[in-house]
Amino acid sequence: MKKSLILALALGLILANCKSKVYTQEECESALASSFTQIEEEAKKNPAAAPVLAGLQQGKQKMIDKCMEGKFDPSCLKNAPGGLAGIMTCVKK
Numbered sequence: 001m002k003k004s005l006i007l008a009l010a011l012g013l014i015l016a017n018c019k020s021k022v023y024t025q026e027e028c029e030s031a032l033a034s035s036f037t038q039i040e041e042e043a044k045k046n047p048a049a050a051p052v053l054a055g056l057q058q059g060k061q062k063m064i065d066k067c068m069e070g071k072f073d074p075s076c077l078k079n080a081p082g083g084l085a086g087i088m089t090c091v092k093k
Contacts, residue, residue, distance in 0.1 A: 021070050028067035031074035032060060035087050042084075052084070063087075 039056065043049040056063075066072060072090050080086030 023068055023070065023074050025064060025068060027074040028064045031077035032063055032067065035077050038086065039084055
């Protein structure tokens, strides 16, 4: 019984140290800025996309926060194919 308790505690400590990589606000802002530029270019070609762009811009700070938590990889965002589809490919599950 004691061995299994010690093993469980050790496993818990190991898993607690296996967090996602976190990124700085500057890294995330820079990466999202390039993605948003591409989305804005798409929206210029498709006026129906304007409400989607407005919603994304309102949620930009939340996306930066998620990036800083490791939910997005800034290098993926910078290298992803353009627009919203590119952002979605970079979301870590």
